[in-house]
Amino acid sequence: MSLVYHQELLEYEEYYLVNSDSLVLICTFLRLCIVALQCSKVGPQASINKRSFMKNLVIVESPAKAKTIESYLGKDFIVKSSYGHVRDLVSGNKAIDVDNAFQPTYEVTEDKKKVVAELKKLAKNAEMVWLATDEDREGEAISWHLMEALKLTDDKIKRIVFSEITKPAILKAIENPRKVDYNLVNAQQARRVLDRLVGFELSPVLWKKVKPSLSAGRVQSVTVRILVEREREILGFTSTSSYRVVAEFTTDGKKFKAQLGKRFDSQKEAEVFLKKCQTANFSIDKLEKKPAKKSPAAPFTTSTLQQEAGRKLGYPVGVTMSIAQKLYESGKITYMRTDSVNLSDTALEAAEREIRSSYGDKFSKRKSYSTKSKGAQEAHEAIRPTDMSLHSVKGDSSQTKLYDLIWKRTLASQMSDAEFERTNVGISLDNTDERFTAKGEIITFEGFLKVYLEGTDEDGEVEDELTKDSLPALTKGQILDYAEINATERFTQHPARYTEASLVKKLEELGIGRPSTYAPTISTIQKRGYAHKDERDGTKREYGKLTLVKDHLETEKLSEITGREKGKLQPTDIGMVVNDFLVEHFENVLDFGFTASVEKEFDDIANGLKEWNKMINEFYSPFHKDVEDTLENSERASGERILGNHPENGKVILVRIGRYGPMAQIGDAEDEEKKFASLLKDQSIGTITIEQALDLFKLPRQLGQFEDKVVTAAIGRFGPYIRHDGKFVSIKEVDGDDPFTITLERGVELVKEKREADAKKMIKTFAEDENVSVQEGRWGPYIKFGKQNVKIPKDIEARDLTWDEVKALTEEAAKNPTKKRGKKK
DNA sequence: CAGTGAGCGAGCTTCCGCTTGACTT
Numbered sequence: 001m002s003l004v005y006h007q008e009l010l011e012y013e014e015y016y017l018v019n020s021d022s023l024v025l026i027c028t029f030l031r032l033c034i035v036a037l038q039c040s041k042v043g044p045q046a047s048i049n050k051r052s053f054m055k056n057l058v059i060v061e062s063p064a065k066a067k068t069i070e071s072y073l074g075k076d077f078i079v080k081s082s083y084g085h086v087r088d089l090v091s092g093n094k095a096i097d098v099d100n101a102f103q104p105t106y107e108v109t110e111d112k113k114k115v116v117a118e119l120k121k122l123a124k125n126a127e128m129v130w131l132a133t134d135e136d137r138e139g140e141a142i143s144w145h146l147m148e149a150l151k152l153t154d155d156k157i158k159r160i161v162f163s164e165i166t167k168p169a170i171l172k173a174i175e176n177p178r179k180v181d182y183n184l185v186n187a188q189q190a191r192r193v194l195d196r197l198v199g200f201e202l203s204p205v206l207w208k209k210v211k212p213s214l215s216a217g218r219v220q221s222v223t224v225r226i227l228v229e230r231e232r233e234i235l236g237f238t239s240t241s242s243y244r245v246v247a248e249f250t251t252d253g254k255k256f257k258a259q260l261g262k263r264f265d266s267q268k269e270a271e272v273f274l275k276k277c278q279t280a281n282f283s284i285d286k287l288e289k290k291p292a293k294k295s296p297a298a299p300f301t302t303s304t305l306q307q308e309a310g311r312k313l314g315y316p317v318g319v320t321m322s323i324a325q326k327l328y329e330s331g332k333i334t335y336m337r338t339d340s341v342n343l344s345d346t347a348l349e350a351a352e353r354e355i356r357s358s359y360g361d362k363f364s365k366r367k368s369y370s371t372k373s374k375g376a377q378e379a380h381e382a383i384r385p386t387d388m389s390l391h392s393v394k395g396d397s398s399q400t401k402l403y404d405l406i407w408k409r410t411l412a413s414q415m416s417d418a419e420f421e422r423t424n425v426g427i428s429l430d431n432t433d434e435r436f437t438a439k440g441e442i443i444t445f446e447g448f449l450k451v452y453l454e455g456t457d458e459d460g461e462v463e464d465e466l467t468k469d470s471l472p473a474l475t476k477g478q479i480l481d482y483a484e485i486n487a488t489e490r491f492t493q494h495p496a497r498y499t500e501a502s503l504v505k506k507l508e509e510l511g512i513g514r515p516s517t518y519a520p521t522i523s524t525i526q527k528r529g530y531a532h533k534d535e536r537d538g539t540k541r542e543y544g545k546l547t548l549v550k551d552h553l554e555t556e557k558l559s560e561i562t563g564r565e566k567g568k569l570q571p572t573d574i575g576m577v578v579n580d581f582l583v584e585h586f587e588n589v590l591d592f593g594f595t596a597s598v599e600k601e602f603d604d605i606a607n608g609l610k611e612w613n614k615m616i617n618e619f620y621s622p623f624h625k626d627v628e629d630t631l632e633n634s635e636r637a638s639g640e641r642i643l644g645n646h647p648e649n650g651k652v653i654l655v656r657i658g659r660y661g662p663m664a665q666i667g668d669a670e671d672e673e674k675k676f677a678s679l680l681k682d683q684s685i686g687t688i689t690i691e692q693a694l695d696l697f698k699l700p701r702q703l704g705q706f707e708d709k710v711v712t713a714a715i716g717r718f719g720p721y722i723r724h725d726g727k728f729v730s731i732k733e734v735d736g737d738d739p740f741t742i743t744l745e746r747g748v749e750l751v752k753e754k755r756e757a758d759a760k761k762m763i764k765t766f767a768e769d770e771n772v773s774v775q776e777g778r779w780g781p782y783i784k785f786g787k788q789n790v791k792i793p794k795d796i797e798a799r800d801l802t803w804d805e806v807k808a809l810t811e812e813a814a815k816n817p818t819k820k821r822g823k824k825k
Numbered sequence: 826c827a828g829t830g831a832g833c834g835a836g837c838t839t840c841c842g843c844t845t846g847a848c849t850t
Contacts, residue, residue: 061843061844062843062844062845063844063845081844081845082843082844083843083844083845084842084844084845085842085843085844086843086844088842088843089840111844111845111846133843134843138842138843139843141842141843142843142844188842191841191842192840192841192842194840194841195840195841196839196840196841197840198840198841199839199840199841200839200840201839201840202839202840203838203839203840204838204839206839207837207838207839212837212838213837213838213839214838214839215838215839215840216839216840217839217841218840219840219841220840220841325845337843337844513841513842514841514842514843516841516842516844517841517842517843520841520842521841658829658830659829659830660829660830663830665830669831674830676829676830678829678830700828714827714828715827716826716827716828717826717827718826718827719827721827723827728827730827775850777850780850782850784850789849789850791848791849791850
């Protein structure tokens, strides 16, 4: 933390040196102190309590921000953090009084009680409380909730805002205080109330009509819909193939490639064309050179940082955010949850200085970017290094890499365009109208490409396989000889499944969700079982290739692996069934434009054009009617699909969603002897075959006896396993085992391996009770007391624990149960 | 939470956005 402080000071000093306005600044600062003094004199208690005289409490949302700002403001100000929202709607179903103008009931959230108590104490002793929460809807509401929770009156507070954490910005903010904007607060209340109503009325419908514990909401349900619709596109996609012709020409001993404008639907047609090539004369009939430019990408927002870190470093969005959080906390970068592409003046100056000194004046070009995304509220700066002269951070390699990305992106955004010379070459044949084209590209000025180029998402087939390097010297009218001409069969590709990052991009385009929720939303839909990361090996596919070399035509059949995929988001059966149900009954809320349209109304509320509870009422009345109507009239949604009849007894075989997820069933609902089996993780209701479904009923399999006890193989909640004498051993597919074919010998081998591994973990056992032991776990040694696991304090040596100590620790742990997420049965 | 899947009825689940640590077997 001392590092941060130091760095901020440096920045500050630098600012003094280069900025001619520094005198003005100092004056401003002095004037401020006087203002603060005068302010405090007005307060009724000012003269009574000398100790609290002059004291100003500033409250911001983030503690790291508080530290920085405190260093700007001097000793008359103390700056504290609220750690985000301090109050929220009470939990449960009674937070909103729908019969009384949607009156909300709030409470200080459990984890904020300490924070609120401390702020309350400080506020009491302060002359003035400066509410410096973010300059957006949520920030305004946080200020209001702080007033309520700390019992602050209007004359005791000043509301200040700034969208960058730089000294001039903070001082300017202090000079321009205002009151809390209740219209904006009401817009936030409307947002909050709407989300609670939607979530807490839709979810119970799903519990009744689909499966318990499911959830629905304005953001998550549309997110799942995006995935489901893409999956349907993929399922409905049929791939077609065509032959693409590429010729390699030589001139002056140099080679270059050109592609035919036309593709052929069959091998036959391709062959006919290549035969024409054998006798054709090739000549250049078009030669065009054009200058071209490429501009750098805007500085990072949360969304673009997540995308680039995904593309270039392979990080899931949650990982990116936690690395960024660490960089932010150590003062290396600005705030990482932002939708703004704006850079502060001090940052622009620093970037320019850095570019001029490292690359030269002609690489510098100041640019300001404006946001393209819909719901942007721009309460912060773009994500950038706090110190542009720091080219790299030491230590943790993931932090080094992410910082590197941020540094380069920021710098590049203020650099000149890259310049190219593009060449387009047309090549004609004298015995057909078909033509080849070649493209060349030479960089004439590197510009921003010197440091950074934004990545791209591979989306479908790469259309243009030609290298865009330089072409050899060519002239119009020149006659060419080919070295080789290929016609290769290429297949059209289904649209790509979403990655975490490309999904975030889509959400941002639709204005759904906020920088602080992109990563949590993606983890929510996976936790709820609506989507998962896929892993498909791909399948072998044959393709044809024709090669013409020196008048000799050859035909080959080659093979390639297609459809290999890892880590893409794919909707599950439950995700699809829930989505179809919601889309059918709640089209309005599931509409991709729903958020955008309510945002418009929130804006009206913020501008004082509409009352918030009126707006909510207009939404809620018809919505609630739909909910009741659906509860009463809709069928249960199970996604049932009938696969056919049993080959031996003729009973119906179907797949559907059951209480515990996707399952197969033999026999209909009336059948007294119907049987059930869960689908495997990689199977789905939509694609499973009758043979695969029948296989499921072969488990559990009895393999035989070992030590007079039965050994069985089956598949459970955590995957395939061997069971023996009440103990379970996982069967790992990577070892080439599976429960359908595994033998008794191999099963016994796994049981023995497991015993050995368990013995290794055992540190100590006790004669008093054989169910109690001290074992080595993932996070170090722990006590296993029956089914209870107990942590061992760091200062105690696990090996030396006595029976009495173990009992004492266990009893203490039982007294203070840690809040567990899991519920008891 | 590693054998479930009917139906009953208890009591429970659930939203989005703003922030960090505490905690995990």
